[in-house]
Amino acid sequence: MSDPSRDTNIGQVLMNRYQLTELIGKGSMGRVYRAEDILLGGVPVAVKFLSQTLLNDRMKTRFAQEARAGALLGQKSMHVVRVLDYGMNNEEIPFYVMEFLQGENLSDLLLEEPLPLSRFLRIARHICLGLQVAHEGIVIEGQKCPIIHRDIKPSNVLVIQDNTLGELAKVLDFGIAKFLGDVPEKGQTSSFMGTLAYCSPEQIEGRELDHRSDIYSLGITMYELLTGKMPIQAETHSIGSWFKAHHFQKPVPFSVASPELRLPPALEELIMACMAKSPADRPQSMAEIIQVLTALEEQFGSGRVTQPGIDPIGTMTSQLPAHPSQPPVA
Template sequence: MELTEGTLFAGYRIERRLGSGGMGTVYLARHPRLPRSDALKVLSGDSVRGGEFRRRFLREAEFAARLHHPNLITVHDRGETGEHLWIAMQYVDGIDVRALIARGPDDLDPPRAIHILTEAARGLDEIHAAGLVHRDVKPANILIAEQPGKPDRVLVTDFGIARPADESTDRTGAGGFAGTLAYTAPEVVLGEHIDQRADAYSLGCTLYQMLTGSVPFPHSNSAAVVHAHVHETPPRPSARNPSIPAEFDAVIAKAMAKRRENRYSSCGELAAAAAAALHGNRTGRAGSRRLGYRMAVAMLVAALAIAAAVLFDGNGFRWAAQPVAATSNPPVTGTIESAEWGELAYIAEAFATLLPGIPWAAGYQELSMCDAFSDSEESTNMLFCSGNSDPAWTVMIECNPDRTPILPSSPLTRIEGNLQWTRPTGSGNLFWGSEIVGAAGSKYGQRMGVLNVYFDDPERNFCWISVWGVVSAPEDLVRLWWNDAPL
């Protein structure tokens, strides 16, 4: 059914046709009661025959309507009129990524692509946190509201086939595959159980197309595309477009790994890796982060040798963490004596609520004895402060003196969790995991929990924080340090 301008449908007055896709047509339509226009998607009658599809669609729309996130299109209403199912959504005056790709690389360079990827990943991770899988991630379902002089506003849309992650995929129902074949993960075409990593695969395909202008497997027929998703090696974007940094090859290879356990565990993790590939190529900062970790490990080895008791039992030597003695001064934060911090005053001022007023006083959770390391080759400054071991042993803050933003790219050997955080004071990314301090694999090695914090706001985004502690699990650092940290 084609609706024309002025037609009434489900109480909405059709203003114009916006486009087709996903088994239906999308119209700009005037709300029957409120002074606004919505994007009204009407599914074709042929695609929705069968009571099971109708029940599932209406239920999935209810799931989607519960989601509220700045990177997700808001679902306002859904229903069925005659033989047609429909869903009313927030209207965005802009274009989709498919149209942006068609403009060419002059309009979609790698930095812009990574911004779009990062914002879309935040929306998708919100869907996954609600227990849903989108199932049709592709350029046409990522909307862009261009804002002159400001970063693009990015919103993920089309929840028409999203459904709970614990449901098996449906290859045989109306419409065939649950998704668009050019971006579909191997487990989807094979009819296997799917989870958020199927969306991460599709987002990887989308990133590849943003970088190269081509879908990953541009074969001429569906059977060849299916075979490629299941069997062919993920393509290298630098081979398709030599101007793309080679660092992106590894990102795409992991995002599009055939086995889901070999992929990024979340869309946010994929976005962080892509940002690191871009960041390392453009600024040379990635190496300094690894150097900072080596310095942190070296300092921790020394600290453990002094502050920890080395015990011997029947299995060899082991570390027994001893609490650091409390400082004589109660924690005082918020007022920084810049002269006492010298060239690192800009770091202390950025984290005045966390650090003590002077380096040897006490800050949050008795952070004290702050000392500096400066690396002229990488043009970074690192500040190390001792914690009270409840739970933090050491807190490291690394910053770019020129205030170049540090994009989220955790150097953790083993990432066990991550999230995008938002507080009244700002927003950013959080990673947690573990590292071996000392000789890895030896009886003297100590596994420590590590928490890495990144910031979005320009007052702090040129720094990142790494917190180290001897804890039962890295999540303990989130609970015992991060949850109350004045950041």
Template sequence: MDDSFNINIPNFTLGKEIGRGGMARVFLGEQLEPKRKVAIKIVTPQGNDPKILEDLQKEGDTVAQFSHPNIVTVFACGVIEQNYYLAMEILGGGDLKQKIESGITELEAFNIMLDMAKALEHAHKRGTLHRDIKPENILFHEDGQAVLVDFGIAKAQNTVSEFTRVGAVVGTPHYMSPERALGKEIDERSDIYALGVVLYEMLMGKKVFDGGDTFAISYAHVHEPVPDLPEEKAKYQTLLNKLLAKNPDDRFQTSTQLVAQLKKYLRRLKPVTDTTHSFAPMPELAAMKKKSSPLPFIITGVVIVLTVLAGMWFMDRQQAIEINQTTLTREQQVEMSNKLGAASGQFNMGNFDLAEELYETVLVEFDCKDEEARNRMKTLNKVKFDQIVASCDD
């Protein structure tokens, strides 16, 4: 450990420093009982403000209550010698900033987005905002699973933290929502906005808005339109626009909604199993080779042509079903079929609000091209139908 920094934490020993930023330093360390390697973050507030230390302790206790594979596991936290410490699991797969610099695929980007949306869903349902979503706070296990870390400026909704109010840590301007940049009250939709900024950075390899100073960046988040993606990524523009809407009411309203939408995109991005059929040679072909008369050849040719045409007609009729079967699990197909049946029943009984809700679920969560759901949704709610079709990846 650095000799210039010495702190005795009961049941822990500190090793070498592996990172620092602002008021925080991170060390490799070891928990003595139970014995395991850990990372220990130590925060020393300016002036050793006891109120800030108290708030940090509360926020550390909150994160320690979380139990989710995409949120860092906290083993212990506390205040000692006018320092706040937090002992957590070691994540050996690097951070998202490094991955973006080395380049990531669209499939990797959306898997990371889903991991982070699930992490936020877990935290938000427990009344906690993160407030500092950025690539440096998204780390990875060695197997590639993304983990959200550093809830250092997190706070429970509807509570006031001295730590955040005094501006000791104000977050990163590149990832601030417009309402946060304006100093307004925020909710979980602000975290969702920041995650949208991260998605843009993963897709494009650069920040959505940049500038020479904090004011210029904040101004862009409040006033500048969302940049257009290049043609090869334009299919993600609708999603990005919704994530980065200036008005929180125009974004996903909950992380749960975002999780459902990301799952739909991932079903399209994952490689589809090859469904090409191989056919055994037709008996007529073998016979054709043994005969010199052209008549069998002509007859056989006609049979082949008719067979191919019939097969093409059948495949066109079944195309939607086949595509759905390759992208949905058997359980999802059954669930979708049940919802279609229930929607049809509600429609026939005149319960149009329930029918609309069920058809919307089918189109948004299962198959945005299902013909029955599309036709009925168009009849029930043309505006919503147009929105769904616009976001459907053609």
């Protein structure tokens, strides 16, 4: 973490409202600060700035899209981190304001141990509910625009403890999301965006994607959550090695990866189907996956299951959970 005395942003007040108090995360796409909403009496929020190295028109447009996606999807589902505001600071650097959530991302949870079945089923269903609203799309200039996340992985899912609803999983970081219906970005079909270990075969080729690419990444994520291991391995961490792995390597069977693990056959079949090399061989929608997970949760889960697709949002702009903050960083 940076020394606050050297960070000139600390103490800055944005839009006469959001006072930056602490740098809490940084990545290649930008920095995230904890801030206080002075207008609302000091309610904590998180503020993400676009990196100064990315201040070109294309990245500013993408950053604005990321903010719009978070705002609109966050209104539709409690399982997407909600964006509350957007603006520019005095140096014309764009930022957006998010709900401040204390919790752990799934990568941190996996450092302790794989998830037990009942907890896995609940968290996996929450991820699917968040992705379902993204795939259904948001309305931009009167047109429905489906969104492909393109970077589903454990570190992009935050788990929080809500006083009323219990444990909730929220999808983070739509920083490289694809808005279907957009005019293609110049050179986009020849470039790779995403995380090599989790991307679909078609994604690593740089092809145009649909929602089934996220389903592949979800399959790898679900496998890892249950076993603590990756279903496929590349010889080296290069695009060429991962290209071969995603295209030609079969996922390691659950019985080999974790011989002691006893999963319902329907769950094994679902996850293996999500990781099919061809999009046509995967489940064709999040609704299909939610249906299977809900049925399994009713049988093996430890608590009440809401009906699939019913996702009450309420007013959840603040949470009071139990773990150190881990906000999204691109």
